[in-house]
Amino acid sequence: MFKINKGREKKFSIFKLMSIIIFIMLVGFTTNIYINSNYRETTSKFYLSFNNKDYSNAKSLLDSKLLLVSKNKLNTDLENYFTDVVNKVLIALSNSEINNSSALEVLKEVDSYNILGDSLNKLISVLESPKNTAVANTNSPEEYKPPKTNSAQNENSYLNLGILxxxxxxxxxxxxxxxxxSKDTPKDYEMAQDYINDYYSNYKDYLLDSVEELVANKYYTKALEILSDYDKSKLTKDDITEIDNKINSIRQFREEYQGEDSEYTSNAILQEITPSNINTLSIASKTPYLIYLxxxxQMTYIYSGEKNNWSLLKEFSSSTGIEGEETPKGIFSVTGRGDWFYSPDYEQGGKYWVQFMGDYLFHSLPFNEDQSEIVDYTLGAPxxxxxxxxxxxxxxxxxxxxDDDTKVIIN
Structure with missing residues (x-):
């Protein structure tokens, strides 16, 4: 009788232990889902508030104690976000779309989070100085006259501003x-020369790279200004032909999209688009569909509906450009389609292609020349x-x- 009771107690203890373990796992799983959901919702609201210059509300959103659990991830996400914001401020400044005061307002707010490094402080200092107008007047950098000083601190500022x-x-x-x-600061001078040599060694690539985001955001005139003022002595005949073809392509884009409403651009390009925030971004499309990559x-999402009334319709696992051949970020529109293409250079082709910018397409997994075999099944990674x-x-x-004219957003 004693042995039977002991066995029952043992079985009960094991059952009780397993129940506790399962309960703890369920609590942990549920808590993790709640924390992740709260994190996504809070950061999305933060990005939206910051984009709309509602800075006090943005800061208050980050006071949530739940975000402390994801502090490392939050710092990384904020660093990426603020770096992108600073880059866009510099681009807007160079396009004369904003003035120094507007730029300083945003940059000082970014600086108040103490996420980015010392280079941001130096950039703010330069913008605050009436003598240092190079950043604000990037259309004519040759007109910039530096203060007459040889201080190491000033030289270091030039290096950091150059890197920015x-x-x-x-x-x-x-x-x-x-x-x-100056050569008076040997280490900084050597680093600056390395950047200069790298730039001129890869002049064509950097030239094309400099207009990629401008074209993506429909700053066609600025892109044409940059490409029309290049140094032919640093390019081969084939390079010059490629640049001229790019200029013609951008001119066509400008003619096609001139006057297009772009009120959604600034918000849509800065943050991840999700079913929970898409209808807060004023994103419009000329068709009942919207594509977001x-x-x-590495996912492509198809939304159906209209401005501020979009619903997620489909989502597709995708594969985009590898390092050095990245898929461009930006806002585009569908411009054409075909059922097959083949590239002799890459010895592969694709079925059912849909064009959104130049040679950039949505298309099937790559096939061999006779379309009999898929040559690479990779999806979910570049x-x-x-x-x-x-x-x-x-x-x-x-x-x-x-349909053609469907909006395409990639970020």
Missing amino acids: AFNSKDYSTAISYFNLV NLNK ASHGCIRLEVEDSKWIYDNI
């Missing part, structure tokens, strides 16, 4: 800054030469259903 401009793809301004770095998740690869049936769905 370089990372913002404002290469002409960056080179102007690097040329101001999330580069981090693997293409800039286009967006999809399952064959997914690319066919876009080919069959998405």
